[in-house]
Amino acid sequence: MFDILLEEKIITAFIFSFFVISILLQLLLCMLYENMLQETENMAVTENKLLKQCKLKFFNCYQLNNGVANIPVFVDKFLSRLALGHISFESVYHLSGQAMLLSIVGAGAGVCKSIMEGRRLVDILPFYIVSLFELYIYFSLTTLFDIKGRKKTLKINLIDYLENHLSSRIDITEGDMEMLYGNASANRRAKRGRRRTIEFTPIMSRMPENGQQTGIYEEKQKNSDEAAEKDAGAGIFTGEQEKELECLLKEFLTS
DSSP states (O other), X not given: OTHHHHHSHHHHHHHHHHHXXXXXXXXXXXXXXXXXXXXGGGGGGOOXXXXXXXXXXXXXXXXXXXXXXXXXXXXXXXXXXXXXXXXXXXXXXXXXXXXXXXXXXXXXXXXXXXXXXXOOHHHXXXXXXXXXXXXXXXXXXXXXXXXXXXXXXXXHHHHHHIIIIIHHHHHHHHHHHHHHHHHHHHHHHXXXXXXXXXXXXXXXXXXXXXXXXXXXXXXXXXXXXXXXXXXXXXXXXXXXXXXXXXXXXXXXXXX
């Protein structure tokens, strides 16, 4: 009875190939949404890249707009932009349905070809059986995977976390960061500013006035005289004292 499937190998391969592709796409989406649902149970330490992007986008929007007015709309936009490479999750879901329809079209093409070749109804019946069997499996697995239900649950979890947990902690964390690092960062900026600035003081403002100059000169002269007296008392001659002694010796010898 099913010999016709072996005879029409190309049509049979077409039918089962698109059927398997349809089921695999459904399974892939189910696994992705299930993983995200599990990660939403502990969003604070999640390792899911998509959920990390969601938190980062929400944090940036919150800071830029001083809050997020409509969190459900934000979550809807985020879920609609989920993608595998350049193909969104919604496109993958629709591709699964299109692959299933192509499989049914392949079965119809097999029926038409068999009728044109003059086969009996009993001979083409396997194409109808295979089509019904595929449709039953497809809709059964679609109900089991429940992709729309998982997506709805994921949306509820994200709204709950963003609205009741993250948004209420952003201001607190910013305040804590300012308390912990605000003074230190301010001191660093001040030090950097002092390093980069150069103080130009007029030279004349650094020069002492006339009265100060005379006082400083007299004090230096006094200190030098006291040092000379100490050297003389200790038997040490300075340059000026040596010159005076030489002059006295010359006068004594010439007289």
